[in-house]
Amino acid sequence: MAYAGRQAAGVGKRALGRPGAGVNLDIQVRTAQHIFQVLGELKGCATKLGQLLSIYELVLPPKFAEPYRMALTQLQDSTPIMLPQTVETAMAAHMGSNWRWYFREFDTRRAAGASIGQVHRGVWHDGTEVAIKVMYPGARAAVHADLDQLRRMSVLGTVFVPGADVKAVTEAICDCISEELDYEAEAENQRVFADAYADDADFVVPRVLARHGDVIISEWLTGTPLSRIIASGAPEERNRLGLLLLRFVLSSWNRAGLLYCDVHPGNFRVLPDGRLGVVDFGACAPWPAPEFPGVVSGYFEALFNGGRTELEAAIRDHGFAEPGRTIDVDAVAEAFVPLCDPFLHNTFRLSTDWFRQQIRRAMDPRLSNANRDLTMPPYFTPFARAFLTVIGVVCQLDTEGPIRAEFVRWVPEIAAALESFDRRGGKPADLGIARTLRGTGPRPLSAVHTG
Structure with missing residues (x-):
């Protein structure tokens, strides 16, 4: 309603002689500011939603995105800061009145x-440089209140995916966010990752030294924020x-x-030795x-080696269409x-343009959009979150390289489907991967995609 009001006001201004481009920019700026104000009222989840929106802001054409980017930057910068006395009180509440004994x-x-x-x-008391993560006082209550608000708003999702069980997926999302309030679980997750990637040539996960209530103490990582590489890296x-x-x-x-689900630039550092630090x-x-x-085997086999019968079976067998719903395979x-x-x-470029096209296609609210016939089973929610956000950041980096090889290396079901595909000379089966890739015919796997 607020957006509609701004549009109506814009029509009036154009009638009074203001240039249309200037009026449209004014509408975008005011809408972006409104988004910031609404998210700013979500005291518990504002930053988390801002992190996600900072990825999906890429969906907008560049000339329209700037007001939203500025508003999201303002949101990130507006994160509340605990004053020293509040920090002292929070540390004492979780580590005891003599908490400073633990630290040099x-x-x-x-x-x-x-x-x-x-x-x-x-x-730390043993001389280790440490990062001390402290939860904001009252954060749990604020997040739970925000999640209740998210549940009430979730009905809006049916505009894009009327065939989805939006309530179930919303609950899965709320569960994911609620789990982030458990610092005991977070510390254990980090210990598992630190052990799994100990002495790795590519990655560094800081060790957890201690956890007291809503305080986690882990090794400090010194490095360049990934956001800086996105902005100005070679x-x-x-x-x-x-x-x-x-x-x-x-x-x-x-x-x-x-599965590491919280993929956004703020959680990664480039260490002096070139390794990627993760927090x-x-x-x-x-x-x-x-x-x-x-799911992976079914979809990849259908798309690369099967036909419409196999694709429809994969969609229905794995819960991506409500029972009895007609779908245009x-x-x-x-x-x-x-x-x-x-x-x-063998080499592909993942760019913001490519990502923008995929998200806009998937979220197109037109009735002819095939995605509107589909749903997403709740168990798939963590993977959808991780996959979409990691691809978003990889596209922000404008990454070109052996994308296929990374998937093949770690997902054997993809490797098996693509091996069969390659043995046939890279020729799709009767689905033709939608009519042999837009009617261009099979392309050699050695080709380099630059678009």
């Missing part, structure tokens, strides 16, 4: 923000880090038995889910075509 040094000034807390720098470095980021998420369930393990899910291998196949592209070349 402790800086009460915030070193970094977290979605529901903040990070301080210090020196192409070679961006390509390298994009592939490392993808490798970390894809390898996480093989090596740690957990914040609140959003991790046991993975793979029992259903996951069958050919239209769904057409919609999946661009998602197959990275697997058809």
